[in-house]
Amino acid sequence: MAQSLPRLSVPAVLALGSAALGAAFATGLLLGRRWPSWGSRQQRLLPPEDSPLWQYLLSRSMREHPALRSLRLLTLKQPQGDSMMTCEQAQLLANLARLIKAKKALDLGTFTGYSALALALALPEAGRVVTCEVDTEPPELGRPLWKQAEAEHKIDLRLQPALQTLDELLAAGEAGTFDVAVVDADKENCTAYYERCLQLLRPGGVLAVLRVLWCGEVLHPKPKDKAAECVRNLNERILRDARVYISLLPLGDGLSLVFKI
Numbered sequence: 282m283a284q285s286l287p288r289l290s291v292p293a294v295l296a297l298g299s300a301a302l303g304a305a306f307a308t309g310l311l312l313g314r315r316w317p318s319w320g321s322r323q324q325r326l327l328p329p330e331d332s333p334l335w336q337y338l339l340s341r342s343m344r345e346h347p348a349l350r351s352l353r354l355l356t357l358k359q360p361q362g363d364s365m366m367t368c369e370q371a372q373l374l375a376n377l378a379r380l381i382k383a384k385k386a387l388d389l390g391t392f393t394g395y396s397a398l399a400l401a402l403a404l405p406e407a408g409r410v411v412t413c414e415v416d417t418e419p420p421e422l423g424r425p426l427w428k429q430a431e432a433e434h435k436i437d438l439r440l441q442p443a444l445q446t447l448d449e450l451l452a453a454g455e456a457g458t459f460d461v462a463v464v465d466a467d468k469e470n471c472t473a474y475y476e477r478c479l480q481l482l483r484p485g486g487v488l489a490v491l492r493v494l495w496c497g498e499v500l501h502p503k504p505k506d507k508a509a510e511c512v513r514n515l516n517e518r519i520l521r522d523a524r525v526y527i528s529l530l531p532l533g534d535g536l537s538l539v540f541k542i
């Protein structure tokens with residue numbers, strides 16, 4: 282075994298206290314050093330999505346509801362269709378929602394509602410997905426498929442800037458009541474989304490941030506690439522955040538999973 286990743290035992294970390302843990306990360310104890318031993322995955326983390334191996338992975342793991350599939354195919358025909366979440370990402374988030382018996386979910390960046398519908402299908406009958414969008418057209422394109430899946434009543438679309446909706450939820454006393462939050466809207470506001478979503482989540486809740494590798498631009502953001510800079514700042518904030526456990530998965534364009542302690 283050529284594994285030499287630092288191993289932090291959870292109780293010890295908690296005993297250290299969140300301030301000490303945050304400080305350790307902040308002083309670069311673990312940040313900024315070349316990570317030792319990547320094992321045998323030197324070249325690429327995942328095969329390209331059109332490779333036979335990737336197709337095998339999808340065909341042996343995807344159980345996409347027929348309405349979700351129709352919504353995905355319809356969305357892919359739209360000009361911005363590739364901004365949709367990938368199917369295996371949406372399935373993972375839906376499964377996490379099932380695992381923690383989620384009833385309330387937040388979805389920032391509705392688009393045609395692929396992630397919103399995947400989450401809605403994972404919630405019980407009385408469950409709700411509050412989904413945020415500023416563009417009126419894509420959700421209306423998707424709505425017939427939400428109906429077809431008999432999940433439209435679980436999808437609460439808020440057509441206004443996501444920050445406004447999050448502030449309204451906080452003002453209405455809904456802090457600590459959401460089980461799942463998915464951050465997939467504009468990147469400029471992603472840190473503000475992260476902080477508000479974390480407040481709205483209950484302990485044990487799951488927060489997902491999409492596109493955290495930003496096509497690799499996080500390594501060397503070009504000057505004036507505000508989005509890349511924002512994503513990079515959020516990634517570093519999450520790394521140092523002692524209120525959460527984290528995983529960053531190389532799915533799609535990078536998916537961070539943040540588990541509220």
Ligand SMILES: C[S@@+](CC[C@H](N)C(=O)[O-])C[C@H]1O[C@@H](n2cnc3c(N)ncnc32)[C@H](O)[C@@H]1O
Pocket residue numbers: 364365366389390391392393394395396397413414415416419441442443444465466467
């Ligand atoms: C990456 S797409 C979301 C994809 C969607 N989650 C899915 O599963 O297909 C981002 C969406 O966020 C929306 N958006 C951009 N700025 C926003 C804002 N300030 N508030 C809410 N939504 C915003 C865009 O219109 C776009 O539809």
Ligand SMILES: *[C@@H]1O[C@H](CO)[C@@H](O)[C@H](O)[C@H]1NC(C)=O
Pocket residue numbers: 442443444445467468469470
């Ligand atoms: C960020 O949020 C502000 C406040 O709601 C909004 O005016 C702005 O348009 C958002 N940025 C983007 C790129 O959506």
